[in-house]
Amino acid sequence: MSFAAIGAGLAVIGAGIGIGQVGGRAMEGIARQPEASGKIQTAMIIAAALVEGVALFGVVVALIS
Amino acid sequence: MFLEINPLVKPDIGLIVWTTITFLILLVLLRKFAWKPILGAVKGREESIKESLASAEKAREEMKRLQSDNERILQEARQERDKMMKDARDIRDKIVSDAKADANEQAEQIIASAKEQIDNQKMAAITELKNQVAEMSIEIAEMILRAELDDKEKQSKLVDNHLKNFKLN
Amino acid sequence: MRKFLNLSVLSVALFSVTFPTGIIAQSHQAENHSTSTTEVSESAADQVETAHAEEEEFDPTEVVMHHIADAHSFHVYGEGEEAVSVPLPVILYTSKGLVTFMSSAFHHDTHGHHVVERNGQRFVNYHDDIYELNAGAEHLEFEGDHTVTNASLPLDLSITKNVFTLFLAAALLLLIFGSVARNYQKGSVPSGLAGFMEPLVLFVRDDIAIPNIGPKYGRYMPYLLTLFFFIWIINLIGLVPFFPFSANLSGNISFTLTLAVIALLVVNFSGNKAYWKHIFAPQPWWLWPILFVIEFLSNVVIKFFALMIRLFANITAGHIIVLSLISLIFIFKSVYMSAVSVPFALFISVLELLVAALQAFIFTLLTALFIGQAVAEDHH
Numbered sequence: 001m002s003f004a005a006i007g008a009g010l011a012v013i014g015a016g017i018g019i020g021q022v023g024g025r026a027m028e029g030i031a032r033q034p035e036a037s038g039k040i041q042t043a044m045i046i047a048a049a050l051v052e053g054v055a056l057f058g059v060v061v062a063l064i065s
Numbered sequence: 066m067f068l069e070i071n072p073l074v075k076p077d078i079g080l081i082v083w084t085t086i087t088f089l090i091l092l093v094l095l096r097k098f099a100w101k102p103i104l105g106a107v108k109g110r111e112e113s114i115k116e117s118l119a120s121a122e123k124a125r126e127e128m129k130r131l132q133s134d135n136e137r138i139l140q141e142a143r144q145e146r147d148k149m150m151k152d153a154r155d156i157r158d159k160i161v162s163d164a165k166a167d168a169n170e171q172a173e174q175i176i177a178s179a180k181e182q183i184d185n186q187k188m189a190a191i192t193e194l195k196n197q198v199a200e201m202s203i204e205i206a207e208m209i210l211r212a213e214l215d216d217k218e219k220q221s222k223l224v225d226n227h228l229k230n231f232k233l234n
Numbered sequence: 235m236r237k238f239l240n241l242s243v244l245s246v247a248l249f250s251v252t253f254p255t256g257i258i259a260q261s262h263q264a265e266n267h268s269t270s271t272t273e274v275s276e277s278a279a280d281q282v283e284t285a286h287a288e289e290e291e292f293d294p295t296e297v298v299m300h301h302i303a304d305a306h307s308f309h310v311y312g313e314g315e316e317a318v319s320v321p322l323p324v325i326l327y328t329s330k331g332l333v334t335f336m337s338s339a340f341h342h343d344t345h346g347h348h349v350v351e352r353n354g355q356r357f358v359n360y361h362d363d364i365y366e367l368n369a370g371a372e373h374l375e376f377e378g379d380h381t382v383t384n385a386s387l388p389l390d391l392s393i394t395k396n397v398f399t400l401f402l403a404a405a406l407l408l409l410i411f412g413s414v415a416r417n418y419q420k421g422s423v424p425s426g427l428a429g430f431m432e433p434l435v436l437f438v439r440d441d442i443a444i445p446n447i448g449p450k451y452g453r454y455m456p457y458l459l460t461l462f463f464f465i466w467i468i469n470l471i472g473l474v475p476f477f478p479f480s481a482n483l484s485g486n487i488s489f490t491l492t493l494a495v496i497a498l499l500v501v502n503f504s505g506n507k508a509y510w511k512h513i514f515a516p517q518p519w520w521l522w523p524i525l526f527v528i529e530f531l532s533n534v535v536i537k538f539f540a541l542m543i544r545l546f547a548n549i550t551a552g553h554i555i556v557l558s559l560i561s562l563i564f565i566f567k568s569v570y571m572s573a574v575s576v577p578f579a580l581f582i583s584v585l586e587l588l589v590a591a592l593q594a595f596i597f598t599l600l601t602a603l604f605i606g607q608a609v610a611e612d613h614h
Contacts, residue, residue, distance in 0.1 A: 053540035099411035106418035
């Protein structure tokens with residue numbers, strides 16, 4: 001159980017960094033080009049979802065074991 | 066079982082079956098009774114908006130055309146009016162100047178005739194005055210001659226004087 | 235997008251009005267649960283060893299798992315024999331045919347003690363799995379901790395709490411959108427509920443379907459709309475903490491698995507020549523063995539596995555966090571802890587409202603994206 005928790009935690013760290021990068025860059029993009037904010041938001045959500053997907057695999061492996 | 070699966074991630078056949086059935090039935094029902102009417106109405110409305118926008122654009126174009134027509138007609142009317150005004154002014158000016166010239170002429174005529182009359186009367190007066198003055202001078206000369214030629218001495222003296230004057234010449 | 239967020243904020247405001255009652259109901263249940271463990275440990279011979287150590291202990295894991303798991307009856311309030319719960323039909327497909335009875339026949343027993351006899355078959359409810367006892371067996375026997383030795387699991391098609399929620403959500407959707415559709419028959423200007431729902435429908439069309447699928451979006455609109463509103467309403471139902479809501483349906487792996495499989499079928503059946511060529515004959519040819527495996531796995535397995543896990547994990551995590559925060563009160567055995575727990579739980583619940591909409595949006599968006607990839611024309 002504790003190993004699984006550590007695994008889930010590590011997965012969350014990775015996803016946190018990833019989603020942070022995605023969100024931060026998206027905000028830079030919006031600040032630079034506010035008129036493109038709609039497109040940037042959609043692309044950001046998709047990228048964040050993909051990063052999150054990887055983290056979720058980790059979480060699921062942690063849950064199963 | 067080799068691996069104890071967490072109950073959280075253990076699939077449950079019953080729920081899968083029911084979810085499939087419910088989702089498919091819901092999809093069919095909603096498609097028929099909700100999505101088609103809603104999307105149809107929205108699309109119809111969008112099209113009618115597009116159409117009315119187009120017709121409004123057309124009406125505006127028409128309006129613009131009418132307006133430019135109006136403008137043209139107005140311009141023409143204005144020109145016409147200007148022309149009429151100018152004509153009227155010209156006629157008036159002509160009438161006035163004619164009248165003025167007429168009046169001047171008449172006045173001159175009157176003045177000329179008056180002058181003539183005055184001259185005539187002046188001449189008559191002068192002639193009369195001359196006549197009177199001549200008569201009076203003759204009378205005065207007569208009286209003087211009578212007075213002077215009363216005695217001999219005086220006569221001879223006069224003659225002498227005159228003779229002296231002549232001698233100087 | 236901004237419209238969408240505004241609507242989320244509105245639903246947050248609506249929800250916060252109903253929330254306080256929910257907190258009380260949840261904490262009430264959790265409290266009673268701790269006493270029930272005591273009751274059970276007295277009677278359950280097999281569990282004495284395991285339960286003994288935690289007789290007086292409050293076990294948050296068990297409470298949380300109990301709340302997010304499926305159940306055969308819909309618990310309203312109370313615990314043990316006095317518990318008030320709505321019985322739901324149990325439908326079993328056994329080796330001897332279909333067996334149905336109401337879940338109240340078990341008398342709230344989920345520890346395998348109360349035996350129900352129907353058609354000469356004997357059933358027990360053990361942790362909401364219904365076992366059919368083998369011939370001659372009187373009660374469940376275990377090998378090790380949880381492996382049952384003398385009973386089998388029949389195919390369980392019961393109307394459980396989650397299935398009930400499924401029907402509830404479907405009924406609500408039909409009710410809401412039926413009335414919205416009727417509104418449009420009076421004229422094409424929406425009023426009332428239709429005015430509220432139309433921006434959402436248009437959001438799905440203009441911000442999800444058209445940008446991702448392209449000109450062929452029309453065919454997929456009913457599916458995407460149904461998917462979006464179905465997930466969203468189920469997420470919201472899960473957040474309302476009292477009967478007849480509160481079931482953790484979208485945080486159940488079977489539910490998300492089904493939706494993901496349907497998405498997989500929709501995407502792969504709408505795949506055109508370019509899509510299949512991309513999978514089976516990727517360029518360049520000498521990388522074929524690697525690329526084929528990657529493309530195949532990604533298109534047929536990974537995309538949909540991620541869809542399934544994302545929704546499941548997000549919703550379950552939200553429920554677990556709220557329940558854990560409420561459990562803090564019982565872990566610390568102090569009513570003053572609620573001054574911390576309740577505001578935090580409220581905050582998380584409000585956040586979960588955003589997540590409820592966001593996850594419905596992401597599931598639909600990604601499905602539309604995958605459909606778009608499958609129907610895109612080849613640009614090579």
